[in-house]
Every structure is written in structure tokens, then in C-alpha cells.
Amino acid sequence: MVQLSALFNTLSKNIRSAPGKKSRVGVGREAAVHLAKEAKRHELVLTASGVAKARHQKNFAAAYSKQGKKGLNQDRFIVWQEFGCQEDMVFCGVFDGHGPWGHLVARSIRELMPSLLLCNWQEAVALNGHDPDYSLGLDRNKVQFDMWKQSYYKTCAAVDQELQRHPGIDSYYSGSTALALVRQGDLMIVANIGDSRAVLATTSDNRRLVATQLTVDHKPNLPHESKRIAQSRGRVYACPDEPGVHRVWMPNGQTVKGPGLAVSRAFGDYYIKEFGVISEPEITQRSITIRDQFAILATDGVWDVISNQEAVEIVGSTAERAESAKRLVEHAVCAWKQQGKSVVMDDISAVCLFFHHSTDSEAVDDVKVKPNKTIYV
Template structure:
């Protein structure tokens, strides 16, 4: 088996706008209208985070955004590969699902076709199921491709992922690990935060149950009493803080999986923006603080940077003796900021 991952390949099909961050910096192929990406290295020599924001993905108004938080000695290579490869895999599996459905429709008799008009008029639920299936298959293939890399040892290196896909008024979120996605939602008393994901950590009862079923261990160290980690059966290693990830090949035998938790949100006129960030941000900022920061920026293109800058400052105050984690955020406005402000005032 050879190296099937290529971090130098195209990120998304031609004509789709994107902003991409990895350890080599920010890359644009053309301007994103209503979103931003920003990342800041923490206390380690290399920033292990990567991120992607794609406009025109899957449909003319489609949006794909994601943050990927690497860990272990080669974690930065895992997150970099994911941000390059996963958007292509997802779209490829979605196209396969659509083609399969079309073939099934063509094989049906005229009588059965009359009973199911969804073949000629694709409906929302079917499309959502296709995208959901594509997420599961893309995540599975992504992890398989990481396993096939021969030149880099990913035994104890990996990456989390949280990916949000907007198609029309539907938002699908695929979560793998301990990054987070939130919405800024307009309410009676201003803009509030709505959390879209739940962190998948070894301390979560169902996650711990699975890890132990595969003979992995879950416990906290004495100097981290409130931080359950995942360990090998007979070694004080590796101490994973997340229960699902890409890579981490050894721990895949002991209950760590790469299957995402997928949730759906129907977008309304009160949903103003979506923000995804790695745990370096959420370790020091609450959902409400992040929403307040985003609402306070004058230029929506500066939203992600404002959140990361605030997280960096908060680390210095709240956890001054600890090595600051890498901090990365992606923000996309579902409603233009100037339009939002006008409606809030009126």
C-alpha cells in the first residue's frame, strides 16, 4: 500500500471560492463574500490546526466550512491532509449517492414511478439523506487513506474535525472530537448562542462505555482530576482527550472511532451566523462571549480574527502557566451584518 493522500491536490472543484488555512499560511482562490478564517499558533513549535471555508459548494449558494485540530507528533500533517482531501471526498460520495438514486428511478416501472414523484422532483429529505450518507462514507474513506500512508507514522497522531454544510435552508454538521460549532441567533433580548455540537470526549458515558468495551481505559490523572482521557490497556499512553478522531491508528483497536455525529438544523431568518472553532478557543471563551465578539466587529471579514485574538488574550489571563493551545475559527454570516443591524434597530 502506498501514500494515497496528497496535500498538494486541488481542494475543491474549479470555480468554487475558498479560504484555506494550514501550517503554510492562508490561501485564497477568490474572495469569500460573507466569511472569514483565522488561526494563531499556540505554545508548540508548529500550529497543528487547519481550516477550510468554501463558497458555491454542492450548489450555487452552498457553503462548506470546517476546522481540524491535530494532535500528536504528526498531528499537523493529519489536519492538513484532511482540509485538502475531505471536501473532495464528501462531494464525490454525494455525487455517487445522487447517481445511484437516478439509476434506481430509471429502473422502476411506469406504475411505480407514478407512485413516487421524488424521482422526477428531488425532495429535501432525500437530498439530506444523500448528504448524510456522503458524510459517513467520506469520513470513513478519509480515515482509511490515513491508514494507508507508509512514509509517516500516524500510530499516535490524529486530528479532530467539525464540518458544517449549508444547502439552501438546511445545515448539516458532522462532528468528530472536541471542536465546536455554534449559531448566533436573534432573540427577544438580542443575539444569543445556540450550540450545534456536543464535544465527544472519553468522559462522556456512551463514549467511555465503547472505549472500555474494546479494552481501552478511561481515567483522569491526579494533576487533571476533571479531565478523563483514553489510554491503552497496559500502558500510560497516549492519554487522548477526545474519543473520536482521524488517525490515532493504535487507539482505533481500543474504542477510538472515526464515525462522525451528524446533526441537522433548519435555518430561519433569525439565524445570523455560524462559527466553528477548535478547542483552544472554547477552553477560555464561552459560547455567549464568542457571539458577543462576533456581533461587535465592524467588518464581518474580521469576525474570525476577533474571536481568535480574544481567545489568545484570555489564555494569558485565565491559564497563564499553561502552554496556550492553537486557536482557530471559521465564521460565516447567513445574513449580511449591515442588514442584521438594521433589522435589530427597527
Template sequence: MLKNEQPLLRDLRRLFSLSSRHLCRRIDLVRRHLQSPFFSVDVSPLLRSPFSRAGLSRFAFFSGHLQRLCLSLRRSLQVRPPGSSVENVMRSLGFGFACKKGLKPDSPNQDDFAALCCSAFRLFGVFDGHGPSGHDVSGYVHRMLFALLLTDESLNRNPQLALRNAFVATHQSVLAYAAHTERFDCSLSGSTASVVLQTQRRLFVAHVGDSRAVLARQRRDGVVAETLTVDHKPTIPAERARIEAAGGELKRLECDIPYRVFLKGRLYPGLAMSRALGDAIASHAGVSCEPDLSTVELDRSCLFVIIASDGVWEFISNQEAVNIVNEAMGSERKVRAKAAAERLALEAFKRWVEEEGNVVDDITCQIICLR
């Protein structure tokens, strides 16, 4: 065991509520990964929003320990040199984000996101919390899901399997963590998760909930939107069948628009989506943590990907979003990805105000340039 591994185990156990044996096994997995070409060099810093409830300090706790662990195991790991700004790093990666709190005075920003880039792959995710502790769940989910992916031996040879396993394990972990620590309650709280893993030739997409991912392709008649995810609504026939088979039911409450998932004969949980992470009660009503998985072969027509919470998509179509981002980036896609994300978020905010007045959902989007 390395000299400073024991404090890392203690801190990681406190963060993830895992056993020492499990964490030792995880460290062994990280060690093996870092010896393989898949984790060769130049892991860029993890990026995440400074706008979320707990701010950068909460994220720094995780990323700092992860980087210390990696540096302990392999000194050749390269981190961002001192003095280089996050903006410069994002420009070089062709990545931009925006994360804006909505107009809900009694609620913190429940959106969260993360990005991780290395020489072999890039990993991106958007997480939209819901319920009284949704902000805590989304924060926990993005940290745990990325950590599990980083230490999964199957990530290199079977990314889809690794993604699926990480989603299910994260769901189980957040339920156990909430029950064990009582730091937050996820009986009526959960999170969406939309994750895109980019390798040199492919995109691997996994998602639960209604945070959507869209691919922009160059066609003869212009740049067109291609849907990468389908919102998990309980009215989809297959989703409804699973919910009813599990003892749940769909109801539309008076003065409410969407159909929601309830335990049969009860007035809870009332979730407006059919898949999510967390949501302990809803999981007994057929709400699933199993992600939908898809793969896209990359070619010259693939321009960029948008991943965004439903605050963006409520009043903006997929094609509109692609048009807004494409126009904002122009010919300098990598350089202007951040500005394009801000432009899309601002337009989404304006649409909410126009349609709903003083009601605006939290808004988060990521722009990932593919060439």
C-alpha cells in the first residue's frame, strides 16, 4: 500500500459510503487501468459548474482526491499546468457549458454536470435532480457514476456494459448512502442522467429520464438534428406496461399537464418520468434505473453534440437548439463552444419567461465539438 493510500481510503469511504475492502479493490482496478494504454497520459481536469448549490468546493473534494490518487499510482499523469485558465482548457477540448438556476426561490439549482477528457476518450454527463433533495442526489450521482466508470475493467473492451453497470450500481449506491448516512432523503428525490462517452470512432450514449442528447450532422441541405436519446415518459407503451406490472399506475392530477407515476391507490410519488436514479419509492412503482443504450459511428458529418436538461428542451425543439448553437459557433466551433452554450441557455431562459412568466426551470447544457 502506498504511503498516503490509507487517508485516501478513509476520505473516499466517507464520501462514497463504501467498505475499506471495496475501496482497496477499486484502487487496484485504478492501478491496473493506469498501467494500460486506455489511461495513457494527459488526463485533463474534471470540469463542472460553479453555479450549483454547493459550488466548487464540493466538486473539488472529489476531484482533488481522485487526482491525488491517480498521481500516487502513476507519476506520468499530466494535469493542467498552473496559470492556464479553465476557459483555455475548454477551448482546446472543444467543450462548452452553461448552468443557470431557474426562478424557483425556495429551491437551489438541482442541475449538475461533469466532463472528463483523456487521450483515449472523453466523458460527459448532465444530471437533473428532482424532489426535495434533488440537488444532493444529482451531485452524488455524477460523482459516483464517473468514479465507477473510471474503475470498471470492462470500460475499454465493452463500454456499453460498463455504462449499464455504472448506472445500476450508482442507483443502488445512492439509496444505500442516503439510508446509511441520513445526509439527504431520496425516498421522493432522484436524478436524471444522460452520459456520452466519446472514443476516436464512436459515441456511446446512456441515459435515464428526460435530459436529452442531440447530435448535429452536416447534410447537403444544412445542419440537421439527430436524436440520441428518447425522453423516458411514463406514457410510452413499454414504459407504462412495466410500471403497471410492478404495481404502479399513471394518473393525471387536476390542473396538472403530464401523466405521473403513482403507487397503485396512493397519491405518491407522482414522478413525471419512467426512469431515474434514486427515487426509492418510485422504484417500487416500476420506475427503472436501467439506462437506454445506443452507439453512433462517427464520421465527417458529425459536428457536435448537445446534452441538456429539460429546462432547455421544454420550449426549444432539437432542430432549433442545433440551429442556435451552430449559428453561435460559426466556423470557430472549438473556440466558441462556451459562447454557444451560453447562447442556448439564454434563449431557453427567455422562452420560459415568455411562456410561463415567473416560472423558469433550472437550465443546463453542454456542447461537445466532434471536429
């Protein structure tokens, strides 16, 4: 395995020796960007519908996106195999833009987040490398998770700041969700901002697939979210013409262009940030076992019409893994059409990350899609 610290040090020395004075953070970020370019050159980065397979490891990912009926497709995604030149790592992300500039916000986050996260994580690794507890392997999983957690917090804060300063993107009334997953060996770290969702498929004792939701949909009416918004003078309510859709609104007497915000956490949307909308991620970890088959990361265009269990059954029953994300999205399209002409289909995007070679995993016998109104064969 290539040691990332050594690789960063080599790149950093080369960058430092180049003309022009750069800060330590600037050098680290430039090194991370260089690694991203190299990964793209070796076809390890996927940003369009297709598949991404690591050269040396078991990770296999399929991704697919379908434009809705609201205009431009504002969904973006990325899969970066061998993340940071680490053979046992992969980064996956889905980003759901909204507002007039939402597609550009989502694209910018896709470009910024992976390399910034890699840079911040490398700094955390370098700092913890001098920690005797880390060197001795004491509670190593906890140390690793803490490093990723702090790296995610720093990264998301930096991304939001850069968006606000971006000269070519107006993020005042536009923004994006962000859902990111890093697999490092058997450790999986998931960070979420907004209402995209990650779902894990696990084999049960009777060898059926069982869905486990890994993230919380950040809707404004969730108790802990609405409390924060109220403490910041924001308001949460659903309009009569959208009885089931709670939105964040500005305080009484203050107006905003267009509808309120239907998520309580997002990048961008600076018009309402002071009223309780935040860009801080919720971060969780899980140790991957032989029973854990795959994870689905998808925008709400999937989850608005497909349940967690239906999704894992659709993916698990797909004959070719390469077609799994496309098949899930196509099922969602059919389900949207069943909603009637008055309902406008959202953009739909999904990434399916498989953890094992098919011969290594506990094979799922007779996984069948249970017939119901949203599943089509």
C-alpha cells in the first residue's frame, strides 16, 4: 500500500520548491488536488453515469442520474476509488442542488469536498502519528473515527466559506445537500447535510436482504432541527398548498424570493443561514462485516417514492452489479409517473457501492422484489 503521508510529503516538497510562496495549508491542498487529477487520469474517478472499479480491492460502484421535470438536472455525484492513492479506501458523494444556481453549487461542492477532505485528513493523520496511543493501536477505531469526524467538520466549513466567496456562483438563494461516504478498510464513515440518504443492505439470518438507514433526513420539522431554527428566529411551517412539506422561513416581516427552504441543513442558501439553517454534517461510523453487502447513496428523488427496503431489494435482485444504480433510478421514474400528472418528477440520482467480490460475500439466495405499487419488473 502507498503511504499517503509519504506521498503528501513528496508532493509538498515539490510544490514548495516551485516559484511563489505558499502556506502549509495551501501546499497540502495543492497536493490533494494533484492526487485527484492523477486519479482521474487513471480512470478511478466517476462523475457520470457508469461504473468505477478499484484496481486492487473489492470495492465496486455503479452510479446513475436522471433529469427530472423541473428543468436542469441539479444532482451531481462522485466515486473516487483508491481515495488519496490508498488501495483500501473509496470516497462516494451525492449532491442535490436547489435554487437558480443549484446545479453549479452542487458541481462546485463535488469538486471541492473530496480534495479538501483528503487534505484535512492527511493533516489529522500527521498529527496523530505523534500520539503514542495511536502508535500503539489503543482504541484505534475510535482514533480513526475522530480523525475523520474532525476532518469532515473542517472540510464542510471550508466548502461553505468558499462557496460564499465564489465569484462565478451566486449562492445567496441557491444551495445543495451533500452526502458523503468514505470506506477505509472495514471502517465506513458517513457524513450528511440535507435530505439525501444512505441505506445499508445486510444479509439476515434467513439470508434475506435487510435495509438499515445510515443517515437522518434533515427536514425542518424534526424536533432537534426545528428547535435550533426557532432559537435563531427562523420559522418552520407547511403552506396550505403543500400540507406535507415543512419549510424554513425568515422571521415575520422579512420576505424572500420564492418558497422557503425544504431542508434544515445545506451548503449555500446564505439568505437564511442566520435563521437556523446550517452546513454542519451529522457523522456516523460503522464496521463493515461479511454480512454487509452494499450501500446506496441517493438523492430524495429516489426516497420520495421508493422505501429503504424496496431499494435494497431492487439493487440486490439486479443480475449485473453494473446495472444496479440505473435499475433503481428507473424504478423511481416509474413510481413518480404513478403519482399523477399534477406531481412534477424530481431529479433522481443513486450510487451503489458493493463491499465484496460476489464470491467472497455471503450470497443472497432468492432475493425477490415484493410486488407493490412502486416496484416494476
